[in-house]
Amino acid sequence: MLACIALLTLFPTLPAFAATGGLDLTTSFVGFLAVAVFVLAYALVMAEEKLHMRKSKPVLVAAGIIWGLIGWVYVKAGMPSESEHAFRETLLEFSELMLFLLVAMTYINAMEERNVFDALRSWMVRKGFSYRMLFWLTGVLAFVISPIADNLTTALLMCAVITKVAEGDKRFINLACVNIVVAANAGGAFSPFGDITTLMVWQAGLVHFQEFFALLVPSLVNFLIPALVMSCFIQNRKPAGVEEDIWLKRGARRIICLFFLTVATAVACHTLLHLPPVLGMMTGLGYLQFFGYYLRQSLPRSLERKRSRYTQRGDWKKLEQLGSVVPFDVFNRVARAEWDTLLFFYGVVMCVGGLGFMGYLGLLSDVLYTQWHATWANVALGVVSAVVDNIPVMFAVISMEPEMSHGHWLLITLTAGVGGSLLSIGSAAGVALMGQARGNYTFMGHLRWTPVIALGYIASVMAHLWINADTFTVFG
Numbered sequence: 001m002l003a004c005i006a007l008l009t010l011f012p013t014l015p016a017f018a019a020t021g022g023l024d025l026t027t028s029f030v031g032f033l034a035v036a037v038f039v040l041a042y043a044l045v046m047a048e049e050k051l052h053m054r055k056s057k058p059v060l061v062a063a064g065i066i067w068g069l070i071g072w073v074y075v076k077a078g079m080p081s082e083s084e085h086a087f088r089e090t091l092l093e094f095s096e097l098m099l100f101l102l103v104a105m106t107y108i109n110a111m112e113e114r115n116v117f118d119a120l121r122s123w124m125v126r127k128g129f130s131y132r133m134l135f136w137l138t139g140v141l142a143f144v145i146s147p148i149a150d151n152l153t154t155a156l157l158m159c160a161v162i163t164k165v166a167e168g169d170k171r172f173i174n175l176a177c178v179n180i181v182v183a184a185n186a187g188g189a190f191s192p193f194g195d196i197t198t199l200m201v202w203q204a205g206l207v208h209f210q211e212f213f214a215l216l217v218p219s220l221v222n223f224l225i226p227a228l229v230m231s232c233f234i235q236n237r238k239p240a241g242v243e244e245d246i247w248l249k250r251g252a253r254r255i256i257c258l259f260f261l262t263v264a265t266a267v268a269c270h271t272l273l274h275l276p277p278v279l280g281m282m283t284g285l286g287y288l289q290f291f292g293y294y295l296r297q298s299l300p301r302s303l304e305r306k307r308s309r310y311t312q313r314g315d316w317k318k319l320e321q322l323g324s325v326v327p328f329d330v331f332n333r334v335a336r337a338e339w340d341t342l343l344f345f346y347g348v349v350m351c352v353g354g355l356g357f358m359g360y361l362g363l364l365s366d367v368l369y370t371q372w373h374a375t376w377a378n379v380a381l382g383v384v385s386a387v388v389d390n391i392p393v394m395f396a397v398i399s400m401e402p403e404m405s406h407g408h409w410l411l412i413t414l415t416a417g418v419g420g421s422l423l424s425i426g427s428a429a430g431v432a433l434m435g436q437a438r439g440n441y442t443f444m445g446h447l448r449w450t451p452v453i454a455l456g457y458i459a460s461v462m463a464h465l466w467i468n469a470d471t472f473t474v475f476g
Contacts, residue, residue, distance in 0.1 A: 025358035034066045054340045059347025066354035090353030096278045103281040107259045114252035117157045122246035132236045142183035147191030151184035155429035170440045177441035181430045182421045186223040189417030190215035197394040197416045206409045222418045222460035226452045348392045356399045369402035382415025386426035390416040407471030
């Protein structure tokens with residue numbers, strides 16, 4: 001930061017005013033320096049797998065430098081209040097999304113602690129499905145669960161099943177992981193809770209909750225076409241049997257119900273009261289806290305009843321498991337939230353917000369949505385999201401506020417969500433699975449199937465343009 005300020009002293013000339021009333025920094029040294037800082041930070045993010053450095057670190061520093069540069073220029077221009085107001089507006093956008101995600105992550109972690117996902121995995125393992133059946137089952141479940149539990153959590157759960165059942169079979173694990181990534185990203189594209197990008201679009205009021213379901217068929221097409229092709233390359237044999245006995249902890253089913261009640265509360269706040277959905281989510285966190293209090297207070301009585309019952313039955317295994325029962329604590333679940341993802345989200349939003357305040361998003365919007373057709377622009381941005389994470393892509397589009405039809409907003413929601421499946425580094429689900437199935441699921445292993453995934457991407461776009469044709473108007 002000090003080095004940047006020192007460089008600024010060599011360029012004292014102030015930039016001209018932009019049309020919006022702020023300073024146009026797009027052709028200034030400050031603007032070029034900010035863009036260079038962001039590009040360098042994102043290069044470090046993309047090299048996360050090689051550097052083993054959490055992706056939040058570079059973007060946090062980049063956000064501080066970019067807004068520091070903006071603050072310095074505006075102070076020199078005698079306009080400090082304008083930059084302060086812009087920063088607070090950007091921070092408010094992030095805060096609403098962060099609190100929303102924090103509650104969702106807390107519920108997911110609570111269900112994980114109560115063995116909800118482990119029990120599902122155990123059931124699938126015990127059934128002794130063939131490889132081809134396992135391929136389809138994990139893919140379909142990833143598609144169905146990700147709209148509720150988000151694509152990252154769902155992909156990790158399904159990957160755990162695959163690596164346990166097919167341990168040692170690298171070829172099948174890689175193929176199944178590719179299918180899981182595609183399915184989880186496709187499933188997350190038609191729900192506000194399926195991905196951060198869809199949540200951003202919903203929070204911004206660009207697409208209503210029920211309107212996301214117009215993307216169900218295009219998302220299904222995006223998943224099914226690659227899956228049908230890849231399934232032809234699976235040998236139809238059975239893996240060795242694996243015994244695993246997982247039991248749901250007390251309150252697991254009720255926490256699932258509370259999560260659905262929380263989602264309903266968030267939707268009602270946004271739809272009926274026209275208040276931010278985060279109000280409903282934070283209220284839902286209160287539901288979980290009250291239930292956690294009930295579980296703690298009633299734990300001794302519950303343990304006593306179960307001891308008596310298991311002793312009478314002679315069920316010594318379950319009696320032994322009671323010794324590991326600990327009180328449920330909501331704040332432990334909050335602490336287990338994916339903070340690296342939340343901090344990365346903060347860094348990206350603040351970086352893109354700062355570049356937008358400098359005027360770069362206006363220039364980009366003019367190129368993409370004035371000189372190009374909106375359809376081609378949105379399809380191209382979906383492909384870009386395979387290399388650059390879809391979060392900055394979507395935030396940039398929302399910040400640009402291009403004048404385009406409702407169908408085109410649905411299109412960018414679809415393409416930004418499923419475009420990341422083209423490469424393993426294009427989505428959080430893919431990056432996470434490369435870590436979880438290290439050595440089995442790789443960048444090159446995923447790249448081998450990119451042409452097939454691209455067919456699904458093209459078909460999903462065409463399906464949306466055909467099925468939802470009535471949502472497109474003269475704009476774009």
